Amino acid sequence: MPGETANEGVCLRFAATPASVRAALMRLFDPPSALPLAADHAATAQLVLAEVLNNIVEHAYTCDGGDIALTCRLTGGDLAVRVVDRGCPLPKGAAEPPGPAALAGGLSEGGYGWFLIRSLTRDLTYHRRAGRNVLTFYVNP
Amino acid sequence: MQLYPRPIPDGLIVRVAEPRIDAASAIAFKDAMQAVTQDQPGRRVVLDLAEVGFIDSSGLGAVVAVYKLLQPDRVLELARLAPSVERVFRLTRMDRVFALHGDLPEDMRDAG
Incomplete structure (x- = not known):
């Protein structure tokens, strides 16, 4: 899995498969962790990234496989994440805030x-840009 | 998927000897749970999650699937969840569906 570590973050590119997603998460969060986060923040980040990346594996690359590019950047204790893939666009509204019925x-x-x-x-x-899905967010501490 | 079942008087404890129940292992977990609980008498199936450090929504879905498989005659309970694992159950309100135990049933009996 090619990747590079800079002072400010980690960039990984890997195949959109469940096994590659797991390997990427373990590289980021299992000791020695590539991301120096407090334990609770790391647990939250691993869960969020698992959901985002597995959504891409299961829904964006439905037929043909592809790659996922993941960038995690630490800025003053805040974790900024950018995920890019070349799969199908997100369905309209998929990333909108859930209504009260989300878990009903x-x-x-x-x-x-x-x-x-x-x-x-x-x-x-x-954003959908030039055939790519670009998702950005901050993981709550 | 390494599962180690052992009988208790009113059912079965199943120790999950895996660090993760995630999208890569959810189906294997569900299939293995179905195999170890098949033809087992007793009302309770207690999942010992002490060794599991990570669960995602796919793993959660697999646990729900096992719960449904055991219904209506048997009940799935969860024991010894790591804080990060317990949080996923609470965030998704699954703590209202499953009994979450800090200890295994036999430990609770010893303590009582």
């Missing part, structure tokens, strides 16, 4: 991903 569906086996992402991030933006 009873005992579901899915549908928690965007709820968790929206609950644990701020300033989330999504």
